[in-house]
Every structure is written in structure tokens, then in C-alpha cells.
Amino acid sequence: xxxxxxxxxxxxxxxxxxxxxxxxxxxxxxxxxxxxxxxxxxxxxxxxxxxxxxxxxxxxxxxxxxxxxxxxxxxxxxxxxxxxxxxxxxxxxxxxxxxxxxxxxxxxxxxxxxxxxxxxxxxxxxxxxxxxxxx
Amino acid sequence: xxxxxxxxxxxxxxxxxxxxxxxxxxxxxxxxxxxxxxxxxxxxxxxxxxxxxxxxxxxxxxxxxxxxxxxxxxxxxxxxxxxxxxxxxxxxxxxxxxxxxxxxxxxxxxxxxxxxxxxxxxxxxxxxxxxxxxx
Numbered sequence: 001x002x003x004x005x006x007x008x009x010x011x012x013x014x015x016x017x018x019x020x021x022x023x024x025x026x027x028x029x030x031x032x033x034x035x036x037x038x039x040x041x042x043x044x045x046x047x048x049x050x051x052x053x054x055x056x057x058x059x060x061x062x063x064x065x066x067x068x069x070x071x072x073x074x075x076x077x078x079x080x081x082x083x084x085x086x087x088x089x090x091x092x093x094x095x096x097x098x099x100x101x102x103x104x105x106x107x108x109x110x111x112x113x114x115x116x117x118x119x120x121x122x123x124x125x126x127x128x129x130x131x132x133x134x135x
Numbered sequence: 136x137x138x139x140x141x142x143x144x145x146x147x148x149x150x151x152x153x154x155x156x157x158x159x160x161x162x163x164x165x166x167x168x169x170x171x172x173x174x175x176x177x178x179x180x181x182x183x184x185x186x187x188x189x190x191x192x193x194x195x196x197x198x199x200x201x202x203x204x205x206x207x208x209x210x211x212x213x214x215x216x217x218x219x220x221x222x223x224x225x226x227x228x229x230x231x232x233x234x235x236x237x238x239x240x241x242x243x244x245x246x247x248x249x250x251x252x253x254x255x256x257x258x259x260x261x262x263x264x265x266x267x268x269x270x
Contacts, residue, residue, distance in 0.1 A: 041243045
């Protein structure tokens with residue numbers, strides 16, 4: 001197991017996912033990056049547990065006129081066995097505010113990824129929150 | 136390496152830390168649970184990176200009259216090699232609101248822990264946010 005290679009693969013997976021997420025038009029491909037038992041914690045909303053619930057959550061988000069998410073990852077850390085890892089980064093979410101005007105929020109994102117055997121990296125935990133610079 | 140034993144040790148460490156955190160009177164012991172390079176993402180505040188910055192952040196929080204944090208952990212997941220793990224749980228933070236009255240906020244917490252060799256588990260990443268039930 002080449003840890004540096006796995007680290008690069010994880011960062012590439014995440015970059016592919018970010019591209020798909022920002023386009024927002026291929027929901028099944030977007031969903032394929034989460035584990036079946038993944039949990040997402042959107043700020044201000046209930047936890048979203050499991051792929052079926054995440055599908056509904058993502059469909060609803062992508063259906064909001066003006067919704068767009070982008071993210072970049074600054075840092076990847078893996079367990080020595082290359083089976084568990086986490087990414088630290090930042091995201092930007094644009095969506096209508098209460099008055100209908102588009103609001104842009106900047107957040108800090110933590111994702112935790114698992115890899116079974118020689119399989120692909122999949123995201124098991126997804127949480128973010130806004131910092132002091134949220135606008 | 137006994138993975139189930141390490142899982143129990145991690146949960147015990149976290150429970151000890153939660154007890155110290157809720158008491159809030161032994162700052163060096165509280166700080167000893169984070170790695171030197173840990174990062175904390177408090178909602179609405181800048182990221183807090185590294186032990187020195189975390190010391191200042193924790194000192195400031197504990198100095199706020201009425202401040203109290205408690206947390207419980209529902210779930211622990213470890214890498215197969217027992218060197219990286221993460222905990223999912225919930226926290227409750229009580230502190231004065233803008234009008235000075237104590238406000239209680241409930242959050243979902245994700246912590247990521249590392250263990251070097253046969254050392255203790257230490258927390259490297261600490262993030263939480265409020266859910267729909269925050270009051």
C-alpha cells in the first residue's frame with residue numbers, strides 16, 4: 001500500500017466530486033461519492049443519515065433556483081494503513097435568502113473518507129459551519 | 136493491536152475529556168487531549184489552529200460567566216490499524232446571548248483522533264454546528 005499514492009487518489013476523488021457538485025446536474029454521480037451509511041450535518045438542518053436520505057436532501061438542494069455549491073480542499077490526512085482519511089477545506093454555498101435575493105455563505109468543511117480493500121475512497125461523514133467571515 | 140480495545144480506550148478518553156470540559160476548572164488537562172497541531176472550528180468564529188491558539192480560545196470561553204459545555208458521543212469508528220478514528224455525537228453549550236441572558240445551543244459534533252505508536256488518543260480536528268432543534 002503506497003500511502004502517498006492513496007493520498008493523491010483521495011484528493012483527486014474529492015476534486016472530481018467538487019466539480020460534479022458545482023455543476024449539479026448528475027445527481028447519481030454526485031451520490032456515488034458517499035458511503036451507504038454516510039451522514040451529512042448541514043448547519044441549521046437535521047442530520048441526514050444514509051444514502052436514501054442524502055439523495056432527497058441533495059435533490060431538494062439542487063432544485064432550489066440559484067443554488068450552487070463549490071469547495072476546495074487544503075489538507076488530506078490518512079491513517080497509516082490508507083483505509084481512513086479526512087479532508088479539511090472550505091466551501092461556498094449560494095442560495096436565496098429569506099427575501100429571495102441570492103446569499104453567499106463561506107464555510108469550513110470536514111469530510112471523513114473510508115476505503116474498503118482496494119476499493120475507491122467514499123465519504124462517510126460530511127460537516128461544515130460558517131466562520132467569522134460568513135457574508 | 137486489539138481494535139475493539141482501542142475503540143473502548145478512545146471512548147473512555149472522550150468521556151474523561153467531556154467530564155473535564157464540563158467542569159471547566161483544569162485548563163491544562165483539558166488542553167492535553169488535543170494534538171499540538173489540532174484545529175478547532177467553532178461556528179461563527181475563525182478557525183483555531185494549534186495548541187497555543189486553542190489555549191487562548193478555551194481560556195476565553197471558560198472565563199465567560201455562565202459558560203458551560205457538555206457533550207456525549209454516540210459512535211466511534213477506527214481505521215483498521217487503530218491509528219485514526221472519529222467520534223460522532225452531540226454537544227450542549229450554555230453561554231450569555233446578546234441580551235446577557237443564558238442561551239443553550241445544541242449541536243452535532245465531529246472529532247477526529249490520532250494515536251501515535253502505543254500512545255494515547257489525541258484529538259486533531261474538532262468541528263460542530265447547530266441543527267434544526269437549536270434553541
